[in-house]
Amino acid sequence: MSDDSSRSPANAAPALIDEKDLRGSIIRLAWPVVVQQASFAMVQLVDTALVGHLGEDALAGVRLAGLLLWLSMSGMIAIGVGATAVVARLVGSGESRDASKVMQTILVLAVVWGLIMMVLMLVFGGWMLGVLGAEPAAQAEGTDYLHGLAFGLPFFSFVFAGNAAQQGAGDTRSPMVVGLLINVVNAFASFVLINGSGPFPELEVLGSGVGFTIAGMVGAVLVAGVLMSGRRSLSWIPFRGGAFNRADAGRILNVGVPAGLEQAQFNVAFMIYTRIIASLGTTALAAHGVTLAMQTLTFNIGFALSIATSAIVGQTLGAKRPDLAEKASYMTMRYSLVFMSVVAVILMTLGGQITSIFVGGENSDAVVDIARQTMFIFAFALPGLAISLSLSGSLRGAGDTRAVLYIMAGCTWIVRLIPAYLLAITFGLGVPGAWLAAIADINVRAAIMFFRFRRGKWKHMKV
Numbered sequence: 001m002s003d004d005s006s007r008s009p010a011n012a013a014p015a016l017i018d019e020k021d022l023r024g025s026i027i028r029l030a031w032p033v034v035v036q037q038a039s040f041a042m043v044q045l046v047d048t049a050l051v052g053h054l055g056e057d058a059l060a061g062v063r064l065a066g067l068l069l070w071l072s073m074s075g076m077i078a079i080g081v082g083a084t085a086v087v088a089r090l091v092g093s094g095e096s097r098d099a100s101k102v103m104q105t106i107l108v109l110a111v112v113w114g115l116i117m118m119v120l121m122l123v124f125g126g127w128m129l130g131v132l133g134a135e136p137a138a139q140a141e142g143t144d145y146l147h148g149l150a151f152g153l154p155f156f157s158f159v160f161a162g163n164a165a166q167q168g169a170g171d172t173r174s175p176m177v178v179g180l181l182i183n184v185v186n187a188f189a190s191f192v193l194i195n196g197s198g199p200f201p202e203l204e205v206l207g208s209g210v211g212f213t214i215a216g217m218v219g220a221v222l223v224a225g226v227l228m229s230g231r232r233s234l235s236w237i238p239f240r241g242g243a244f245n246r247a248d249a250g251r252i253l254n255v256g257v258p259a260g261l262e263q264a265q266f267n268v269a270f271m272i273y274t275r276i277i278a279s280l281g282t283t284a285l286a287a288h289g290v291t292l293a294m295q296t297l298t299f300n301i302g303f304a305l306s307i308a309t310s311a312i313v314g315q316t317l318g319a320k321r322p323d324l325a326e327k328a329s330y331m332t333m334r335y336s337l338v339f340m341s342v343v344a345v346i347l348m349t350l351g352g353q354i355t356s357i358f359v360g361g362e363n364s365d366a367v368v369d370i371a372r373q374t375m376f377i378f379a380f381a382l383p384g385l386a387i388s389l390s391l392s393g394s395l396r397g398a399g400d401t402r403a404v405l406y407i408m409a410g411c412t413w414i415v416r417l418i419p420a421y422l423l424a425i426t427f428g429l430g431v432p433g434a435w436l437a438a439i440a441d442i443n444v445r446a447a448i449m450f451f452r453f454r455r456g457k458w459k460h461m462k463v
Contacts, residue, residue, distance in 0.1 A: 019324060026332055030308035032176035033167065037304035039179035046187045047208045048293050049357065050194050051145075056286040056367065057135075058205050061142030063289030064134050067274060068125060068146065071267040075113035076157050078260025079106060080164030081396050082252035084310050087168030087234070088397065089463045092318025096169075096234075103165055103227065103236040105248040110161035114154030121150035132271055133278030138285075141205045148209020152216035159216065162223035167311050169234045174226045178219055186215035255463055258401035262408045269412045276421055277434050284431050287370035290355050291378060291435070298343050302386055305336045306393025313397030314463070322459040329394040329453065333387060340386035344379035351375030374435045381439040384446035391453045398458035407448050416441035 018025045047066075051058045083106045090099040125146035129139045159182070163175035190211030196202025203210065227236035277288045309332045316325040347354070352372035392404045416437050423433030452458075 022324070022328060023331060026308065026312065026328060026335070029170070029172050029311060030305050030332070030335070032172040033304040033308045034301050035304075036163070036172070036176040036179035037307070038301055039176075039183040042183050046183070047145075047190060047212070048289070050187075050190055051141075051205055051208050054141075054194075054204060056282055057137040058141045059289060060282050060285045061129070061134060061138040061140070062145050062205060062208065063285070063292060064129050064132050064138065064274070064278075065125070065142040065145045065149075066289075066292075067132065067267065067271055068121065068128055069149065071264065071271075072117040072121070072153055073160075074260045074264035074267060075117065076110065076160040077263045078256040079109050079113065079157075079161050079252065080256070081259035081310070081401065082106075082254070082256025083161055083165040084168035084307070085255045085314050085397060085399055085463050086248075086252055087165045088311050088314025089318040091169050092315030099165075099169060100235045101245075102248045102252070103234060104238070105245045106161050106165055106252060107158060107236070108244050109249060109252065110157040111154050114157030117157075118150045118153045121146050121153065125150070131275075133275045133285075135282055138282060144204075144206040145209040148203075148206045149212040150209075152213030155213070155216035155220040159219040159223050162227055164307075165234060166226070167307055168314060170311060170315065171234070172308065172311075175223075178222045178226070181222060182215045182219040185218045186211050189214045251463070255396075255399050255401055258405040259396060262401070262405040265405075265409050266412050269417055272417060273420055273434065273438075276424055277431055280424070280430055283366050284370060287355070287367045287374065288431050288434075290367070290371045291374040294347065294354065294375060295378060298340065298382065299385065299389070302336055302340060302389035303393075305332050305339075306389045306396070308332065309390060309393040310397030313394050313458075317398055317459070317461075317463075325394070325398070325459070326456075329391065332393075333390040336386035336390045337383055340382040344382040347375040347379040347382075370431050373432045377432055377435045377439060381442040384439075384443035387446040388442060388449050391449045394453060395449075395458050399461035399463040400452075400458040403452050403457075404449075407445060407452065411441050411445040411448070415444050 047062055048059065051062050083102075086102060087099045090096065090102070126139060126143035129142045129146075134142055159178065163178065166172070166175055188211075190208045192198070192200050193203045193207025193210050194205070195207075224236075227234060228238075274285075274288070278285050309329055312328045312332075313325040316322070316328065351374075352368055354375065355368045355371035392408075395401070395404050418437075419440060420434045420437035423429045423436055424431065427433060429436070
């Protein structure tokens with residue numbers, strides 16, 4: 001039972017929101033999440049940079065393996081979105097004790113999912129790379145990478161869920177610090193193990209995967225420490241009140257499963273999309289991989305703003321303030337638009353120079369030339385991506401995750417995949433043609449997401 005004295009008065013803003021300085025509240029919540037998500041994106045970028053100079057086979061193999069890693073993220077996102085929404089509603093309505101009790105179930109779900117994905121990557125990872133169209137040399141490199149990182153998936157799943165719950169409670173700085181430390185550990189361990197510095201063996205691509213696992217283990221220890229310390233509104237004591245609560249799990253998964261399915265279907269579609277590009281050869285795939293790495297970075301920063309919005313919307317709805325949730329959502333969308341527009345200009349003007357950082361070995365000039373074109377094209381999708389990410393975060397925070405699933409699935413399968421095949425293969429435009437289809441997908445998705453948000457049904461969702 002929660003402490004009634006801790007409940008927020010009706011129609012008052014929750015504690016983490018200063019209604020008189022809403023802009024400042026958003027910035028205080030969002031900037032640590034931006035840093036955290038950028039640091040997680042940097043884990044993949046660092047891996048790409050470190051193995052890129054081993055040749056295009058290593059680069060292509062690691063980028064394809066990265067797609068399988070994102071597939072494993074679908075379950076992490078399901079649990080994380082559910083954790084953020086449920087914890088935010090409980091904290092916003094003054095039920096902090098109940099929020100702490102939910103933590104045990106959140107973390108059990110996360111570890112179980114991570115163990116399942118670890119086994120799948122170890123047993124079927126190499127086969128899945130072949131299905132994606134990797135040529136034998138790239139498939140071998142990617143398999144080594146997957147075998148190295150598989151053991152880190154339960155730890156990263158724990159980190160993702162723990163951070164999501166903290167963000168729902170309004171603590172965005174602790175996840176930021178954990179994310180930065182994870183990136184430092186990954187960069188150091190991967191560099192040492194790839195190159196065989198000092199007493200450590202030269203593991204090449206395998207070393208990058210092992211570095212990922214080491215970083216995940218360190219991150220899990222840090223997150224557990226923060227949760228057990230009782231920062232903000234959450235205090236986790238392992239196995240307090242039982243190891244698992246089915247009712248809490250149902251509440252979390254009711255909100256989170258549509259978000260996980262959204263991510264899963266997108267990744268399956270994206271694998272098909274990548275398979276279309278892989279049919280154009282390893283050089284095309286390597287160029288696509290570098291552009292995809294930059295997309296991942298920009299996506300994660302935009303997604304960071306959406307996470308902050310989810311926490312704000314969840315807590316303001318818990319405090320019975322849908323007007324404040326709507327105002328904060330539009331304000332965050334404007335911030336995201338400004339940031340993405342700046343990134344678009346950078347990609348248009350410096351795409352070739354950025355690509356050259358990640359590419360070495362034979363055919364590097366061809367890879368740089370293709371990637372320069374695709375980065376220029378991708379820049380036109382960034383304003384739409386800003387709108388889509390920010391408003392989908394608001395809808396998820398409100399619990400309207402099924403609408404986001406339907407919008408994402410419809411646009412991905414109909415607007416992206418069919419035109420991608422026609423433009424890249426039938427009309428012979430290659431990788432740039434496939435990215436033109438991606439632009440159409442992102443901008444149509446943004447328009448539909450905007451109209452869904454404007455209708456306002458999310459204000460009345462039960463979580």
